[in-house]
Amino acid sequence: MAFLIRISRFIAKMCEFIGGVSLIIIVVSTIADVFFRYMFKLTGGELGFTIKGGVEIVSYFMFFALLAAFAAYVERSQIIVDVFTQKMPQSIKGYMMGIFMMGFFLIGIVFTWGLYENAVDAVHFGKVTQDLRISMMPIYALSSFLSALLAIRALIESINIFTTGEFFDAEETGA
Template identity: 40%
Template structure:
């Protein structure tokens, strides 16, 4: 019962993270295409059409932050490399328990990142910190990164529990 709940929760959180990562990647691609097209149009027209996308580098960097954090959270249980030389003679259940203990470190990392980013978001909101080019408020950017880091920590914790308590990888990951 508990295992099924954890697996379902992990599955839905992974789905949400994949959607966020996909949207961020598509937006990043869109910004890049528009930036390249406007620069090319400017060059073709010898400056007669001087349309540029301001802050494209900044937009791409923040979208990349979101896509990377979301992708890490979506695939945390698949990101571990098992060194066959060390785990060759171990049973699959013990390997999964060992991976569960290892994933506790990722859970701690996600939660520590989240707490640091929440503090940064609060400080940015207090001081009115904005981005360099577009003058966007940094508070929501830090908050978004904090939520994605929390998702990383929660998914890692779920899979750590699945591995450590049940000796199982979970429904979401297939194979070793």
């Protein structure tokens, strides 16, 4: 079990890194876009440099950041309603959390498969982004990979919950 937990933590750290890099790219591209638009305005059109596809860059990297964050923090992703769970024994809460994790595993599998099929279709049919005109295959492939990491982490966390009964309880941590 310790080996699976180490794998899960490694995947979480990798997803945190991917999500962090994605957020940095979002912020840098947005700042650069705003700066160059302002320079265009100040110079009366003399400085005509713009960032093409800024909206696409932000939207695709936001998608990567969200998928990475979901995979990195899947064990903390449940919203607990105190009214329903405060009187429940920990064992029942743990059982429910294990079932939720299995649900996230299934969602991750569905996402992985669908995005993989989209990546294959992008290669076969030459799908490209609207503004940048780059292939959609790497976008779908990275998204499929992150969804697979979500499925793996959810499965490991579910196994951990069912075998040890330990789970992240937001009520106890005050989160």
